[in-house]
Amino acid sequence: MASRLSIFVFFFAALLSGFSLAEDPSVFHVYELSYITASPLGVPQQVIAVNGIFPGPVVTATTNYNVEVNVFNRLDEPLLLTWNGIEMRRNSWQDGVLGTNCPIPPQWNFTYSFQVKDQIGSFFYFPSLNFQRASGGFGPIVIDNQDRIPLPFANPDGEITFMIGDWYTHNHTVLRRRLDSGEELGMPDGVLINGKGPYKYDATVPDGIQYETVNVHPGRTYRIRVHNVGTSTSLNLRIQNHKLLLVETEGRYTSQTNFSDFDIHVGQSYSFLVTMDQNASSDYYVVASARFVNETVWRRVTGVGILRYSNSKGPASGPLPVPSTDVSHPWSVMQQQRAIKQNTSSSGARPNPQGSYHYGQINITGTYIFRSTPPTMINGSLRATLNGISFLNPSTPMRLADKHGVKGVYKMDFPSRPVDKRPPRLDSSIINATYRSFVQVIFQNSDTKVQSFHIDGYSFYVVAMDFGNWTEDRKGSYNNWDAISRSTIEVYPGAWTAVLMSLDNAGVWNIRVENLDRWYLGRETYIRIVNPEENGKTEMGPPKNVLYCGALKSLQKQQVHSSASSMVNGNLIRIFSFVMVLLASLC
Numbered sequence: 001m002a003s004r005l006s007i008f009v010f011f012f013a014a015l016l017s018g019f020s021l022a023e024d025p026s027v028f029h030v031y032e033l034s035y036i037t038a039s040p041l042g043v044p045q046q047v048i049a050v051n052g053i054f055p056g057p058v059v060t061a062t063t064n065y066n067v068e069v070n071v072f073n074r075l076d077e078p079l080l081l082t083w084n085g086i087e088m089r090r091n092s093w094q095d096g097v098l099g100t101n102c103p104i105p106p107q108w109n110f111t112y113s114f115q116v117k118d119q120i121g122s123f124f125y126f127p128s129l130n131f132q133r134a135s136g137g138f139g140p141i142v143i144d145n146q147d148r149i150p151l152p153f154a155n156p157d158g159e160i161t162f163m164i165g166d167w168y169t170h171n172h173t174v175l176r177r178r179l180d181s182g183e184e185l186g187m188p189d190g191v192l193i194n195g196k197g198p199y200k201y202d203a204t205v206p207d208g209i210q211y212e213t214v215n216v217h218p219g220r221t222y223r224i225r226v227h228n229v230g231t232s233t234s235l236n237l238r239i240q241n242h243k244l245l246l247v248e249t250e251g252r253y254t255s256q257t258n259f260s261d262f263d264i265h266v267g268q269s270y271s272f273l274v275t276m277d278q279n280a281s282s283d284y285y286v287v288a289s290a291r292f293v294n295e296t297v298w299r300r301v302t303g304v305g306i307l308r309y310s311n312s313k314g315p316a317s318g319p320l321p322v323p324s325t326d327v328s329h330p331w332s333v334m335q336q337q338r339a340i341k342q343n344t345s346s347s348g349a350r351p352n353p354q355g356s357y358h359y360g361q362i363n364i365t366g367t368y369i370f371r372s373t374p375p376t377m378i379n380g381s382l383r384a385t386l387n388g389i390s391f392l393n394p395s396t397p398m399r400l401a402d403k404h405g406v407k408g409v410y411k412m413d414f415p416s417r418p419v420d421k422r423p424p425r426l427d428s429s430i431i432n433a434t435y436r437s438f439v440q441v442i443f444q445n446s447d448t449k450v451q452s453f454h455i456d457g458y459s460f461y462v463v464a465m466d467f468g469n470w471t472e473d474r475k476g477s478y479n480n481w482d483a484i485s486r487s488t489i490e491v492y493p494g495a496w497t498a499v500l501m502s503l504d505n506a507g508v509w510n511i512r513v514e515n516l517d518r519w520y521l522g523r524e525t526y527i528r529i530v531n532p533e534e535n536g537k538t539e540m541g542p543p544k545n546v547l548y549c550g551a552l553k554s555l556q557k558q559q560v561h562s563s564a565s566s567m568v569n570g571n572l573i574r575i576f577s578f579v580m581v582l583l584a585s586l587c
């Protein structure tokens with residue numbers, strides 16, 4: 001009972017302090033992460049639920065809203081939630097990765113508090129530590145346009161979300177052990193759509209699997225938001241007989257283009273408009289199938305859901321539709337990704353057109369080339385590197401160490417280009433970048449698999465990708481006009497991707513591969529961007545509830561927590577978050 005009361009008190013305290021001070025509206029959520037048993041592929045296993053559901057609930061906000069999420073860790077491991085694609089302007093304290101936040105110990109809670117400044121679009125959150133995403137804990141984030149800024153398409157008749165991802169019937173602790181022992185992860189056991197296994201599209205699918213069904217009405221147009229929240233596999237999404245009109249990716253409206261199927265790499269988010277223009281002679285398959293895997297070895301179940309018209313005349317049957325491009329012709333696959341352009345005339349988070357920021361006319365003042373090579377043994381362990389360095393997370397978060405004058409936690413010597421002569425090593429080595437410089441970042445993939453790279457705190461312009469090695473003269477081939485701006489980009493094996501970004505968001509930001517296997521083995525670093533003329537405005541200070549650990553552990557006050565048995569159950573928490581959103585919208 002005591003804990004229920006404290007949550008109550010917290011809400012009203014938040015209500016009083018939050019609303020009177022902040023100019024922009026706020027949304028509040030209480031998220032409890034815990035294990036539940038589920039059998040998405042017919043095998044019972046522990047998955048990570050948020051407020052008792054898997055995948056977790058959606059965070060919905062509008063441009064510039066303040067978002068507060070009080071996260072309770074009911075797992076048996078430390079936890080951090082990261083907000084993939086949310087830029088956290090001036091506020092890397094809320095980013096939820098180990099380099100900037102102390103982990104939330106089991107049975108503790110931590111309230112994330114951030115503003116979705118100048119953002120719109122589709123994103124997701126997930127647990128960033130210890131391979132936990134492979135067991136769940138993820139959910140969608142939707143940032144709506146402000147009322148005064150129209151969408152660049154007619155208001156859709158409804159919204160549908162697909163969280164797709166490869167899936168193992170073993171949990172994250174087992175997968176982690178596999179990597180720790182120097183093995184590769186191996187083929188996933190299948191693909192899930194919204195935490196559910198496949199419709200029985202053929203005899204290889206076990207009986208009794210719960211699959212996703214989406215109910216729609218003929219003639220209507222839906223906005224479908226798709227996120228690849230999987231462990232490491234690129235997926236191809238398609239809806240039988242229907243066109244996918246690409247309209248948005250990771251916060252930018254795209255030039256609207258129809259596709260019959262679309263490749264979505266790990267960590268990426270897209271919105272499509274889909275019009276229900278078929279005659280409903282049957283239900284239709286929704287397919288998310290593995291890409292760039294060895295088909296003769298794969299032989300796993302594919303992700304299959306059902307699109308059901310209200311006037312459907314019967315179940316879906318027959319073979320699954322196939323992707324339009326063949327991965328054995330990598331060029332044709334890359335062409336699809338190169339076709340993603342921003343709509344320069346539409347407005348997004350701000351009233352001025354997206355194309356009014358002329359990124360192509362800004363002089364490039366710095367170059368970083370980040371090379372990935374296949375995992376290698378370092379000091380007797382299998383590790384993955386970036387420019388020959390496998391990242392070791394310091395025990396004290398880096399910016400917190402700066403603020404408290406703790407020295408020697410990390411080094412700022414991350415090489416801006418691959419160093420061929422040095423043997424690979426483990427290090428807490430990060431990038432010392434110049435505030436407000438305008439840089440090109442080249443991701444060069446000499447590893448054997450597609451890698452998806454993500455940079456926290458930023459979105460970047462994807463100006464070129466090609467096979468072979470990047471050379472200086474390739475600058476001439478950059479798209480300096482309508483390149484898409486986003487935060488997660490794939491890099492094909494034997495190929496490179498070039499992005500441009502303005503380093504105007506002060507803080508320490510994670511640069512990582514989203515493929516969990518490589519990330520876990522150390523393929524990440526951080527970029528430290530500090531205004532040398534800091535005036536108290538370029539970067540926020542640590543929040544009042546900041547957690548301390550490592551060298552600063554003695555500053556941490558103990559939390560008083562309820563025992564697990566008396567904790568508030570997920571339903572009650574959900575009702576409360578709902579009430580808070582209601583209250584927020586009334587104020």
Ligand SMILES: *[C@@H]1O[C@H](CO)[C@@H](O)[C@H](O)[C@H]1NC(C)=O
Binds near residue numbers: 174
């Ligand atoms: C993961 O699976 C292993 C083996 O089945 C089991 O012993 C362990 O308790 C599971 N861990 C979690 C956190 O569910």
Ligand SMILES: *[C@@H]1O[C@H](CO)[C@@H](O)[C@H](O)[C@H]1NC(C)=O
Binds near residue numbers: 006007111112
């Ligand atoms: C933990 O939750 C309580 C309310 O139950 C809240 O007052 C407190 O600020 C939270 N702790 C942190 C570190 O955010």
Ligand SMILES: *[C@@H]1O[C@H](CO)[C@@H](O)[C@H](O)[C@H]1NC(C)=O
Binds near residue numbers: 256275
């Ligand atoms: C996309 O395809 C739909 C259905 O075939 C069609 O009605 C629409 O005009 C197409 N839109 C564009 C921009 O090509």
Ligand SMILES: *[C@@H]1O[C@H](CO)[C@@H](O)[C@H](O)[C@H]1NC(C)=O
Binds near residue numbers: 279
């Ligand atoms: C419409 O439905 C009929 C069966 O009722 C089917 O034979 C026909 O191919 C369908 N037409 C289209 C365009 O889907």
Ligand SMILES: *[C@@H]1O[C@H](CO)[C@@H](O)[C@H](O)[C@H]1NC(C)=O
Binds near residue numbers: 294295296297
């Ligand atoms: C796929 O795997 C099989 C069996 O290991 C192997 O013989 C074949 O060469 C592989 N194909 C490709 C394209 O790598």
Ligand SMILES: *[C@@H]1O[C@H](CO)[C@@H](O)[C@H](O)[C@H]1NC(C)=O
Binds near residue numbers: 151255344
């Ligand atoms: C671009 O956005 C405008 C709205 O500003 C819209 O009318 C137009 O159809 C869009 N064009 C494309 C190609 O997506």
Ligand SMILES: *[C@@H]1O[C@H](CO)[C@@H](O)[C@H](O)[C@H]1NC(C)=O
Binds near residue numbers: 363
């Ligand atoms: C960009 O560089 C060119 C050539 O070095 C120089 O002439 C120009 O003034 C620079 N532009 C800006 C905006 O700094």
Ligand SMILES: *[C@@H]1O[C@H](CO)[C@@H](O)[C@H](O)[C@H]1NC(C)=O
Binds near residue numbers: 379424426
């Ligand atoms: C291997 O480990 C030792 C001791 O932990 C360390 O001093 C050394 O730098 C490590 N070597 C590499 C290549 O990281």
Ligand SMILES: *[C@@H]1O[C@H](CO)[C@@H](O)[C@H](O)[C@H]1NC(C)=O
Binds near residue numbers: 412432433435
């Ligand atoms: C980091 O870069 C700044 C210039 O941007 C330089 O003044 C400073 O000495 C550098 N620090 C280190 C440790 O390299």
Ligand SMILES: *[C@@H]1O[C@H](CO)[C@@H](O)[C@H](O)[C@H]1NC(C)=O
Binds near residue numbers: 446468469
């Ligand atoms: C690209 O560079 C790497 C490393 O220097 C080299 O091993 C490889 O052969 C190069 N590839 C091509 C296509 O030139």
